[in-house]
Amino acid sequence: MPVTINLICGAQEDGQTILSPLIFNIDDIKKLRDVGICGILSGTLPSAAQQNIFLSVPLKLMIEEAIWLYLNGLAEFKVLRGDTAHLVKEILDRDAHNIHVVAKERLERSFELQREYKREQHRLKLERLGIISPETSNKNTSDQSQNDKLLEASLFIETPTTSNLLNNLHLNHENGINDNLLHILVSQYSNWDNFLLFQALKDKGYVLAPGGRFGGKFIAYPGDPLRYHSHMVVRDALHYKDQPLDLLELAANARLGTAVKKIWVIGAPIPTNDKLESNNIPSKKDVSFYSVEWAGFG
Missing domain, CATH: 3.40.1170.20 (tRNA intron endonuclease, N-terminal domain)
Structure with a gap:
């Protein structure tokens, strides 16, 4: 789905x-x-x-x-x-009462489940320590009110990770x-060819992320970023025929890439006659890449 x-x-x-x-x-x-x-x-x-x-x-x-x-x-x-904050405000103004009732019921249900769980865990702990027997475990003890105060103090409010408000309402x-x-x-896009670079690298199995902190358009990982360091810094797509590559930029980025243990990559679609697909976007093209590393002077 x-x-x-x-x-x-x-x-x-x-x-x-x-x-x-x-x-x-x-x-x-x-x-x-x-x-x-x-x-x-x-x-x-x-x-x-x-x-x-x-x-x-x-x-x-x-x-x-x-x-x-x-x-x-x-x-x-x-x-x-339109303005998202304004949309949400309109929804809250229109359905504030229903939203409040649903949220309150959900919170009370959560508290009740927590109370049942904590009481059961407390009872089992007292039985293991031999303080009470299974026969008397269901009877109220003299310090029940104190236990209830501690229980209420231990309840927590869960913060949802998704928005039921936005998911359930048609905006x-x-x-x-x-x-x-x-x-x-x-x-x-100021340069559609950047997407063609992205697409070509994705087809080769790379995981891409924004590369601004390394002076590029993308940084490319060989797998999940939680498991690997990035291997390449990819600059904006270059038009080989009519767009020059500044020598100072070439040296500076090659040195930067080598300093952070990455390859600086230049890429561009191979020039062809542009064609449009059925959805009126540029068709997929072959893309060529060149890598640059800093080797030093002399």
Whole structure:
């Protein structure tokens, strides 16, 4: 079953709609990990901002990742039009009472289950220590009120990892708009050839992530980033025929790549007559890559 990519509509710049691809469902994030799409966790609490390793959902995808998933039939789009905060406020204003009742019932049910579990664990512990016998374990003890106070103090509130509010309510979700959303995503590109590089590397089994911190467009891992270091820094796609490669950039990036134990990679689609597929996006092309390493002076 395809995962759901939530496209959050941002402000318009130069007449174009800016879309941010986000994943809110934990199960969908697990599925993406299995196909080598890792994204970046971006969720945090404004009142208690966390460092990168403590961030949670939503998972933010690169535009290339969202397009690749859709073209391979692994994802479908769901759009939130307009200001997201305003949409959520409208929903809360309209259904505030029902949302409050459901949340309160769920919380009380959670507390009751915790109380039953903790009382049973406490009873079994006293039996093991020989303080009470199985015959008297169900009788109230003299310090029952004190035990109840300690029990209530130990209850915890679970913080959900997914949003039932967004999952259960229809927020301007229209059928048959996936192709239109794809065109909007494609239109955000200043260089469509970057996606062709992404696609070619994915076909070779690499896992890709944003490469800005190493001066490139992508960084490429041979497998899951939790198991491997990245091997390559890939620059923006280069047009071999009409785009020069600055010698200073060549030396600087080759030195940087070697310093961080990575290969600096230049890639570009092999020039051909452009053709359009049935969905009006550029067709898949063969891509060539060149790697550069710093060897030193002399």
